[in-house]
Amino acid sequence: TPDGGARPKTAPGAMMAFANDARSELMQENDQLRARASKADELQGKLEDALDDLDQWNGAKATRLIDPERIGRSQFANRHALNFAGVEFEQLKAEIQNAGGNVQPIKVRALTSSDETLTYEIVFGHRRHEACRQLKLPVLAVVDNLDDKALFVEMDRENRARKDLSAWEQGAMYRRALEKKLYPSNRKLAEAIGVDLGALGKALALANLPEDVVSAFPSPLELQFRWAKPLSDALSADPNGVLARARELKTQAGRVGAREVFERLIARGGQGVEPFNPPISIQIEVAGQRAGTVAVTAKGGAIVTIEPGVITVAEAEPLANLLTGFLAKQKGRQ
Numbered sequence: 001t002p003d004g005g006a007r008p009k010t011a012p013g014a015m016m017a018f019a020n021d022a023r024s025e026l027m028q029e030n031d032q033l034r035a036r037a038s039k040a041d042e043l044q045g046k047l048e049d050a051l052d053d054l055d056q057w058n059g060a061k062a063t064r065l066i067d068p069e070r071i072g073r074s075q076f077a078n079r080h081a082l083n084f085a086g087v088e089f090e091q092l093k094a095e096i097q098n099a100g101g102n103v104q105p106i107k108v109r110a111l112t113s114s115d116e117t118l119t120y121e122i123v124f125g126h127r128r129h130e131a132c133r134q135l136k137l138p139v140l141a142v143v144d145n146l147d148d149k150a151l152f153v154e155m156d157r158e159n160r161a162r163k164d165l166s167a168w169e170q171g172a173m174y175r176r177a178l179e180k181k182l183y184p185s186n187r188k189l190a191e192a193i194g195v196d197l198g199a200l201g202k203a204l205a206l207a208n209l210p211e212d213v214v215s216a217f218p219s220p221l222e223l224q225f226r227w228a229k230p231l232s233d234a235l236s237a238d239p240n241g242v243l244a245r246a247r248e249l250k251t252q253a254g255r256v257g258a259r260e261v262f263e264r265l266i267a268r269g270g271q272g273v274e275p276f277n278p279p280i281s282i283q284i285e286v287a288g289q290r291a292g293t294v295a296v297t298a299k300g301g302a303i304v305t306i307e308p309g310v311i312t313v314a315e316a317e318p319l320a321n322l323l324t325g326f327l328a329k330q331k332g333r334q
Contacts, residue, residue, distance in 0.1 A: 063105045066141050068133035071108055072118040076152050076176050077126060084130045093131045102128045105140040107158075109151060123151050124158035149192070152177050156193045166221040167228075168214070171207030174200055202228040210235070213265065216246040222258035234266040242266075286310070 096102050106125025111118055122129055123146060125139075132139040146154065156173065159165040174189060183189040186204065190197040205228040213231065214220050234242050242265055249261050256264075284292040284306075292306040304323070311319060 063140050063142050065101070065138040066108070066120065068129055068137075068139045070117070070119040071129055071139065071141070072111070072121055073126060074122045074151065074155065075148075075180075076155060076173055077122070084127065089127065089131070092127060093135060096128070096131050096137065097135055101137050102132055102140050104128065105142050107142045107144055107154065109144055109146045121151075124155045148180070149182055152182055153193055156195075160195075166223070167203055167225045168206045168220040168223040171203035171205070174204050175207045178204075199225065202226075205229070205232050210243065210246070212243050212246040212250070216249040216265065217258050217261050218254065218256075219258075227262050230266045231262070 102125075104125075106128050107123040108120035109123055111121050120141070120143065123144065125141075129139050152173075156170075159170075159173075177183060177189060178186070183192060186200055187197055190200045202225045206223050206225070209223075209231060213235070214223070217223060231242075245265055245267070249256055249264060282294045282296075283290055284294065290307060291310045292304065295303040295305070306319075
């Protein structure tokens with residue numbers, strides 16, 4: 001018997017013992033099958049969890065560390081050299097140095113040229129790449145297979161999302177795409193990258209300004225969208241005058257701010273550079289207390305403001321008469 005006892009001596013007893021042995025073996029096999037089924041369910045659950053984790057990375061591309069000297073600027077590069085200098089760039093370099101490299105990867109594509117030095121072309125991340133190059137650190141990058149249009153769209157989207165690309169740089173990028181025949185028109189380009197056609201036109205107008213005009217500003221990065229039309233209109237109306245003023249302003253580089261350059265470039269009338277009068281505000285004080293201001297605008301106008309409670313309604317007319325007499329006297333001197 002299974003428990004080591006004496007075997008039954010009668011035929012019925014032997015049959016019963018055999019049946020008990022068979023039943024015991026079947027129960028053991030059943031227990032083993034149940035254990036295997038439980039293990040299979042556990043493995044199936046782990047497999048499904050692993051597949052779910054893997055699905056989250058569907059379409060993702062692995063990053064790799066690349067020698068920055070093997071990576072070249074994009075043919076559509078829109079970063080001016082001034083982006084690689086100054087306080088903000090030094091802060092970026094310090095962050096990358098402290099982290100031991102760029103935490104946020106750049107994107108590149110493989111070059112098909114036979115250049116033995118350059119293997120990749122930047123899609124986006126020119127500043128991070130330059131910071132790593134100067135620090136002599138490998139740059140963390142995603143390598144993707146993109147055609148020219150896809151590269152251009154991704155570069156534009158990345159830069160506009162970061163909101164640190166100047167109006168002039170955007171225009172230079174759009175102009176390059178049109179020159180390389182990526183898009184047949186401004187409208188098709190605007191539709192492809194999802195920007196307003198008017199904003200694209202202003203950016204292009206800034207990028208298409210003559211070199212003399214651009215170089216009159218302290219930096220092309222300071223050119224603003226809203227200056228595109230006035231500058232274009234001034235060039236259309238008086239190209240020789242605008243260019244002459246631009247060349248004169250270029251000799252004063254570092255001493256004239258961007259706003260003043262703009263005002264002087266669009267100024268008309270007179271010979272040579274029209275004098276520029278920066279806006280000023282003069283306080284009016286009575287018995288040591290502020291009573292009002294006289295603000296002189298850049299175009300030579302003036303705004304007189306009297307503080308509340310200084311004069312009454314009845315005194316407004318005498319004040320107006322005083323101003324009238326003053327202005328008449330000034331006019332008589334002209």
